[in-house]
Amino acid sequence: MSFLAYRVEEADKKFEASWVEQEDADLPEGDVLIEVAYSSVNYKDALSASGNRGVTKAYPHTPGIDAAGTVLESSDSAFSKGDEVVVFGYDLGMNTNGGYGQHIRVPAAWVLKKPEGISASEAMAWGTAGFTAALSVQKLERAGISPDRGPVLVTGATGGVGSVAVSLLSKLGYSVVALSGKADKNDWLESLGAKRIVSRDDVLSLKGKAMAKPVYQAAVDTVGGDMVSAILPQLMPEGAVTTCGMIAGVKVEASVFPFILRGVSLLGVDSVEIPRADKQAVLDKAAGDWKLESLETMTTEIGRKELPGVLSRIIKGEGVGRYRVNLNKD
Structure with a gap:
C-alpha cells in the first residue's frame, strides 16, 4: 500500500x-x-x-x-x-x-x-513535549511538592514543554511563575494560568551563587545549562527542580550547598525509554484527571x-x- x-x-x-x-x-x-x-x-x-x-x-x-x-x-x-x-x-x-x-x-x-477520554488529535496536542511536562509534574509531586508550599517556576514557558507545564500546574492548584524571553506572550501565558511572569535575566542574575534567598518551592526547567545552575540556589528547603532540555547547554555548574543545607533535589526527566506501562499511565491521566481544557x-x-x-x-x-x-x- x-x-x-x-x-x-x-x-x-x-x-x-x-x-x-x-x-x-x-x-x-x-x-x-x-x-x-x-x-x-x-x-x-x-x-x-x-x-x-x-x-x-x-x-x-x-x-x-x-x-x-x-x-x-x-x-x-x-x-x-x-x-x-x-x-x-x-x-x-x-x-x-x-x-x-x-x-x-x-x-x-x-x-x-x-483511552476513550482523549481523541487522536488531542493526544498529539500533548505529544512528546506535553507528556514530558506531565512526567515533570509527576516527578515533582512524588518528591513531595504540593500547591500549598510555594510558587513553582517554569522555564521556557512559551515552548511546547513549558506551556503545557504552566497549564497543568495551574489546573492542579499551583501558583505558577512563568519564565519567558518573549514579552509579547505575557498575556497568553497568563491565560494559561501563570500568576507572574519573570525574565531570563531575573533568574540568571544569580548564576554562580552558592546560596540565595529561597524564592521557589520547585521548578520545571526545559532549557538546561546555566538556567539549572541559577535555579538551584533559589529553591526553598526540600525543594526540587526537574530538567528535561539542553538548549542552553549540557553542563551544569553548581555548589553543593543547596543540596546539603536545604536538601533540594535535581530530578532528571526521560520521556523516551521509560517502560510502556508508565507511558500508558501518563496517557490515561491526560485523558482523565489531568485533561487540559486549555x-x-x-x-x-x-x-x-x-x-x-x-x-x-x-x-x-x-x-x-x-x-x-x-x-x-x-
Missing part, C-alpha cells in the same frame, strides 16, 4: 526534505502497521529534519517522534485491526521511520492504546505543506505552544 512521507535526504553535505510517495515494503520490520492520522512537532523533530546526527544517524529518513492513528495490521495479539493507538518515544522518528509518514511499522512494545488554545494545527516552515521556526527557538500535524491535510 502506498502512502506519503516527509523524507529528509542528504546531498552534497546538505539536507533537503520533501513529501514523497512510499510503499509499506519500504518500512522497517515490526509487529504493528499503523495508519497515522496525526503527529506533532518537537525540538527533536526539528533536529532530525535538519540533519543532526546526534538524533538521526543515517539518511534518507522520515522524522516524527509522535504518532496517533489506527492499526492496519498486527502480528501481536494485543492489537487488532481498527484499534486506535498512540506511539511516542523509543526510537520512533530518530532512527526508525517516524510519524511524518502516513504509515509506520513499529514493535508492539512501543504502542499504547488510546490544550486546544495553545495548539496550532498544520497540514503537510506547513510542516517545513514550523520545523524551521522550532529550530530557531521561535515556536510558541504546541504544533499538531494533520497527515491527511495538504
